[in-house]
Amino acid sequence: MISAWTAADVRAAEEPLLAAGEPLMERASFALAVQVLADLRARRRHVRGARVALLVGAGNNGGDTLHAGAVLARRGVAVTAVLTSDRVHAGGLVALRGAGGTVVDLAATPERTGAVADDAAGADVVLDGLLGIGARGALRGLAGDLVSALVSRCAVGVKSAGSERSEPADFTPTAPGGGRERERGPWVVAVDLPSGIGVDDGTLPGPVLAADRTVTFGAAKPGLLLPPAARVVGAVTVVDIGLDPAGPPAVRRLEPADVGAYWPVPGPADHKYTRGVVGLVAGTATYPGAAVLAASAAVRTGTGMVRYRGSDPVARAVLAARPEVVTATGRVQSWVVGPGIPTTRDRDDPADDGQHDRGRGGLAVAAGNLPGTSYGPVPAVVDAGGLPLLAESNPPWFVLTPHAGELAGLLRSRGEDVHRDDVEAAPLHWARRAHELTGATVLLKGGVTLVVGPDGAWAQADAPGWLATAGAGDVLAGILGTMLAARSEEIVAGPALAAEVAAGAVLVHGLAAERANPGGPVAALDVAAAVPATVAGLLEQRR
Numbered sequence: 001m002i003s004a005w006t007a008a009d010v011r012a013a014e015e016p017l018l019a020a021g022e023p024l025m026e027r028a029s030f031a032l033a034v035q036v037l038a039d040l041r042a043r044r045r046h047v048r049g050a051r052v053a054l055l056v057g058a059g060n061n062g063g064d065t066l067h068a069g070a071v072l073a074r075r076g077v078a079v080t081a082v083l084t085s086d087r088v089h090a091g092g093l094v095a096l097r098g099a100g101g102t103v104v105d106l107a108a109t110p111e112r113t114g115a116v117a118d119d120a121a122g123a124d125v126v127l128d129g130l131l132g133i134g135a136r137g138a139l140r141g142l143a144g145d146l147v148s149a150l151v152s153r154c155a156v157g158v159k160s161a162g163s164e165r166s167e168p169a170d171f172t173p174t175a176p177g178g179g180r181e182r183e184r185g186p187w188v189v190a191v192d193l194p195s196g197i198g199v200d201d202g203t204l205p206g207p208v209l210a211a212d213r214t215v216t217f218g219a220a221k222p223g224l225l226l227p228p229a230a231r232v233v234g235a236v237t238v239v240d241i242g243l244d245p246a247g248p249p250a251v252r253r254l255e256p257a258d259v260g261a262y263w264p265v266p267g268p269a270d271h272k273y274t275r276g277v278v279g280l281v282a283g284t285a286t287y288p289g290a291a292v293l294a295a296s297a298a299v300r301t302g303t304g305m306v307r308y309r310g311s312d313p314v315a316r317a318v319l320a321a322r323p324e325v326v327t328a329t330g331r332v333q334s335w336v337v338g339p340g341i342p343t344t345r346d347r348d349d350p351a352d353d354g355q356h357d358r359g360r361g362g363l364a365v366a367a368g369n370l371p372g373t374s375y376g377p378v379p380a381v382v383d384a385g386g387l388p389l390l391a392e393s394n395p396p397w398f399v400l401t402p403h404a405g406e407l408a409g410l411l412r413s414r415g416e417d418v419h420r421d422d423v424e425a426a427p428l429h430w431a432r433r434a435h436e437l438t439g440a441t442v443l444l445k446g447g448v449t450l451v452v453g454p455d456g457a458w459a460q461a462d463a464p465g466w467l468a469t470a471g472a473g474d475v476l477a478g479i480l481g482t483m484l485a486a487r488s489e490e491i492v493a494g495p496a497l498a499a500e501v502a503a504g505a506v507l508v509h510g511l512a513a514e515r516a517n518p519g520g521p522v523a524a525l526d527v528a529a530a531v532p533a534t535v536a537g538l539l540e541q542r543r
């Protein structure tokens with residue numbers, strides 16, 4: 001698992017160590033220099049004679065950068081530090097000058113910004129040390145001007161899907177094949193984080209120089225995992241400088257081993273009911289495919305049984321694809337409500353095939369709101385047309401699975417003035433808001449999928465861009481339904497678990513998409529078909 005702590009938590013963890021005289025900056029800057037030397041060696045034959053430009057801001061982030069520059073200069077690298085403030089880290093400046101580095105005081109000559117940017121754009125490596133965890137809002141002043149000038153000189157483009165990111169890293173915050181490629185310009189290494197990203201919320205409030213690598217100190221920061229900033233951090237290397245942040249991380253990311261470790265493997269005493277039964281309210285005459293996709297995915301993920309609820313013609317389509325599905329009513333351990341049913345609240349909408357009523361019924365059971373039945377409470381997945389069926393207040397074992405447009409609609413229905421673009425610009429903020437307003441766990445789908453529950457947030461980036469295809473969301477709903485059903489009682493007893501299970505479902509979905517056709521296009525049903533081998537691969541890792 002990758003864990004990220006907020007700037008405040010990192011500072012709190014640093015404090016006692018700094019008070020005890022631990023040389024944190026020395027550790028950080030030395031590790032940074034070692035990484036830059038490795039990157040240089042990977043890119044050119046000789047380190048000696050390489051050109052490295054340091055972009056230096058007013059704080060300790062600039063201090064780290066200057067000290068790393070001193071190490072590089074002593075190895076024969078031609079290092080030039082561009083100072084964007086008249087009060088940069090004094091010790092770092094002395095060290096760099098002592099090692100033979102060159103200093104350009106841009107703060108004293110701001111009219112040279114264009115020429116300095118030209119020069120930096122011609123370097124082999126640029127170290128972005130303008131701002132670290134002390135960043136507040138958009139990059140301002142000279143630092144902002146310099147970055148804007150550099151961005152215009154180092155055009156970046158998004159790699160075509162399928163191209164490989166080969167840089168060694170602790171994690172790559174974008175999905176496979178979704179990396180970026182600088183069309184021209186230097187290799188950019190962000191010091192601690194790319195200057196100007198929202199450290200704790202992953203927003204991009206102003207200009208940011210996209211990095212090829214981020215060397216981050218002590219622990220990952222939320223902005224390195226969260227969209228949209230995750231798209232500009234490159235390959236992330238976490239350097240251990242002895243920090244031990246207290247409390248739960250602000251954002252986490254599951255790795256395959258985490259999901260494999262807790263996957264429920266049936267034993268000799270199990271039968272289909274102990275494994276979990278999924279109740280599925282999905283599909284209409286207009287969108288029958290959603291029912292087929294969700295049912296297929298639920299079956300392929302290893303459910304004990306799928307009970308399908310819908311009109312006869314759709315049920316026939318489901319059974320033709322998956323004869324394992326049953327249509328008889330009975331107890332279920334999780335409900336999946338909404339794929340392929342209309343998003344209107346109109347009970348009389350003939351296009352709803354009666355699914356709104358069935359969906360409301362399922363959700364009432366899942367919430368434990370039907371006195372006299374012993375069938376609830378159980379977890380539920382609420383997708384697409386299920387979202388308008390939600391009550392005002394919902395239990396956290398409900399997992400809502402909107403994409404950005406659906407999340408905006410849900411929030412508007414609860415009084416927020418928000419549109420799809422706003423959600424895409426600050427997804428963590430709006431997913432948290434939806435969790436607060438509905439009480440439910442919120443899984444916000446996208447290139448990086450966020451899950452927010454009572455116990456914090458998860459950010460998963462497991463899927464190739466090819467997964468952005470019709471029906472992929474229905475497959476996720478089916479996978480998640482099976483995973484929730486398998487741990488139904490545990491989740492209702494400790495609903496914070498719903499978010500972790502949901503993050504696990506996103507990981508399985510993403511890995512299955514990659515497995516279905518590595519490096520190429522995938523169809524939603526093929527993603528479902530790839531789930532069994534994906535799960536077997538996860539289980540293999542725990543042997």
Ligand SMILES: NC(=O)C1=CN([C@@H]2O[C@H](COP(=O)(O)OP(=O)(O)OC[C@H]3O[C@@H](n4cnc5c(N)ncnc54)[C@H](O)[C@@H]3O)[C@@H](O)[C@H]2O)[C@@H](O)CC1
Binds near residue numbers: 135
């Ligand atoms: N304290 C230490 O000894 C350690 C600090 N570390 C480094 O120190 C960094 C944090 O240092 P600081 O607390 O000095 O903070 P920063 O280095 O992030 O810089 C804060 C400075 O930037 C200015 N600033 C803030 N927002 C701005 C904006 N939007 N536009 C322009 N200027 C802005 C502030 O006025 C302040 O002067 C970490 O990110 C890390 O790189 C690491 O070396 C680990 C040890």
Ligand SMILES: Nc1ncnc2c1ncn2[C@@H]1O[C@H](COP(=O)(O)OP(=O)(O)O)[C@@H](O)[C@H]1O
Binds near residue numbers: 449464474
């Ligand atoms: N750029 C992307 N990279 C990887 N996965 C993506 C990307 N865009 C969307 N996805 C994933 O594809 C799925 C699309 O689901 P959804 O929007 O509900 O489609 P549908 O309703 O047609 O099933 C989600 O799981 C989402 O996370």
Ligand SMILES: [K+]
Binds near residue numbers: 131190193194
């Ligand atoms: K930085």
